[in-house]
Amino acid sequence: MNKKWAIKRITINLASVESEKLERYCAMTGRPATDVIRELIRSLTITELPASEQTTPTLKYDVTILK
Numbered sequence: 001m002n003k004k005w006a007i008k009r010i011t012i013n014l015a016s017v018e019s020e021k022l023e024r025y026c027a028m029t030g031r032p033a034t035d036v037i038r039e040l041i042r043s044l045t046i047t048e049l050p051a052s053e054q055t056t057p058t059l060k061y062d063v064t065i066l067k
Contacts, residue, residue, distance in 0.1 A: 014022065026033050 022033055022036065026036060029036070
């Protein structure tokens with residue numbers, strides 16, 4: 001079977017304010033939460049730290065918060 005994506009299900013816990021913000025954004029844009037979250041993940045900038053600063057493999061994520 002040829003699949004477009006390998007699926008990995010992730011559960012996140014949101015504070016009620018965060019959940020309401022996501023729901024409002026989805027209602028305003030007419031988009032499902034999964035699409036919005038996928039887009040946010042794709043927009044992450046990943047910068048690897050220099051080896052001298054790493055004690056364990058670490059990635060820094062710069063995330064833009066919806067306002």
